[in-house]
Amino acid sequence: xxxxxxxxxxxxxxxxxxxxxxxxxxxxxxxxxxxxxxxxxxxxxxxxxxxxxxxxxxxxxxxxxxxxxxxxxxxxxxxxxxxxxxxxxxxxxxxxxxxxxxxxxxxxxxxxxxxxxxxxxxxxxxxxxxxxxxxxxxxxxxxxxxxxxxxxxxxxxxxxxxxxxxxxxxxxxxxxxxxxxxxxxxxxxxxxxxxxxxxxxxxxxxxxxxxxxxxxxxxxxxxxxxxxxxxxxxxxxxxxxxxxxxxxxxxxxxxxxxxxxxxxxxxxxxxxxxxx
Amino acid sequence: xxxxxxxxxxxxxxxxxxxxxxxxxxxxxxxxxxxxxxxxxxxxxxxxxxxxxxxxxxxxxxxxxxxxxxxxxxxxxxxxxxxxxxxxxxxxxxxxxxxxxxxxxxxxxxxxxxxxxxxxxxxxxxxxxxxxxx
Numbered sequence: 076x077x078x079x080x081x082x083x084x085x086x087x088x089x090x091x092x093x094x095x096x097x098x099x100x101x102x103x104x105x106x107x108x109x110x111x112x113x114x115x116x117x118x119x120x121x122x123x124x125x126x127x128x129x130x131x132x133x134x135x136x137x138x139x140x141x142x143x144x145x146x147x148x149x150x151x152x153x154x155x156x157x158x159x160x161x162x163x164x165x166x167x168x169x170x171x172x173x174x175x176x177x178x179x180x181x182x183x184x185x186x187x188x189x190x191x192x193x194x195x196x197x198x199x200x201x202x203x204x205x206x207x208x209x210x211x212x213x214x215x216x217x218x219x220x221x222x223x224x225x226x227x228x229x230x231x232x233x234x235x236x237x238x239x240x241x242x243x244x245x246x247x248x249x250x251x252x253x254x255x256x257x258x259x260x261x262x263x264x265x266x267x268x269x270x271x272x273x274x275x276x277x278x279x280x281x282x283x284x285x286x287x288x289x290x291x292x293x294x295x296x297x298x299x300x301x302x303x304x305x306x307x308x309x310x311x312x313x314x315x316x317x318x319x320x321x322x323x324x325x326x327x328x329x330x331x332x333x334x335x336x337x338x339x340x341x342x343x344x345x346x347x348x349x350x351x
Numbered sequence: 352x353x354x355x356x357x358x359x360x361x362x363x364x365x366x367x368x369x370x371x372x373x374x375x376x377x378x379x380x381x382x383x384x385x386x387x388x389x390x391x392x393x394x395x396x397x398x399x400x401x402x403x404x405x406x407x408x409x410x411x412x413x414x415x416x417x418x419x420x421x422x423x424x425x426x427x428x429x430x431x432x433x434x435x436x437x438x439x440x441x442x443x444x445x446x447x448x449x450x451x452x453x454x455x456x457x458x459x460x461x462x463x464x465x466x467x468x469x470x471x472x473x474x475x476x477x478x479x480x481x482x483x484x485x
Contacts, residue, residue, distance in 0.1 A: 108422060
């Protein structure tokens with residue numbers, strides 16, 4: 076496998092990925108987009124513009140390319156080099172910098188490849204990176220392993236909605252006991268946050284509407300049942316229609332006032348608040 | 352790697368007109384050539400891609416006609432006056448860095464057939480544009 080790695084001068088994450096390839100004997104060519112590789116990166120970017128992710132601080136490096144597949148940022152690059160496409164879903168492009176790595180999704184990948192997933196987390200921790208992971212509660216077994224090995228510095232749990240809507244919101248069949256098991260683990264992480272995006276739901280009759288304050292109350296109730304606590308740091312976040320992938324959701328007006336949601340959520344989670 | 356220039360190091364030409372959205376307009380034989388200012392290219396950093404409109408497309412003053420992309424950011428390009436695109440700088444497709452190196456000459460972007468040449472009167476002079484940046 077011949078890999079081209081696009082880097083930026085002084086990018087410590089790029090060095091870690093290059094080191095990984097050297098350890099594995101993977102041959103690669105480096106193109107530093109701020110130095111000799113500038114023209115090559117320009118040509119790559121021109122040909123693959125739509126596949127290159129931009130975070131708030133611009134294009135995230137490194138980017139690896141094998142002539143067919145592109146993987147961007149440290150986590151996704153290492154995962155692909157280690158296990159090919161098996162770990163797709165566990166990693167997306169991270170946007171945190173310095174020693175922090177995010178874009179790591181415990182629920183996003185196939186739990187059959189948990190060991191490969193954990194290997195990448197161990198590798199990153201071994202390189203003194205701090206990891207911010209996310210979960211929707213699915214794959215609680217993998218979450219338990221992450222916890223037991225101390226692989227997460229921050230865990231963010233996105234509780235999608237109330238029990239009766241969870242599968243609908245996730246877009247796949249969800250075992251609610253899996254979600255409750257994850258909720259039971261969340262307080263054991265060194266730093267954690269639970270949040271719910273007030274998302275649109277495609278209702279049984281096909282109509283689209285946001286989660287209601289009553290449904291958010293039931294979500295807070297689910298969190299309480301799963302975790303055994305009604306005093307968790309629980310944040311509510313407005314959905315941003317313009318960033319939605321579903322074109323139907325993009326037509327929605329954003330929710331302006333989240334206070335009714337917060338009031339209802341506090342019935343079951345007394346510290347519920349609104350994320351700015 | 353390009354390092355940002357101080358305001359005093361930036362180059363602003365006389366005899367061209369400046370739009371507050373950081374494009375410039377230069378009248379040549381009744382047509383108007385458009386590009387971005389030295390300030391705009393400096394803010395972008397090394398440009399890696401420029402998207403320009405098709406010849407024949409028509410825009411009003413202030414419309415977005417394309418975008419310039421660097422590793423750091425994406426910047427929309429705005430029409431300083433209204434008109435029809437009659438030429439684009441195709442060289443920028445393979446050499447977008449010309450905009451960094453020569454924003455007022457080789458790095459020009461489009462030529463327009465103006466709807467009303469008098470629209471340039473609403474644009475800024477060099478001194479007013481520099482004042483806007485301060």
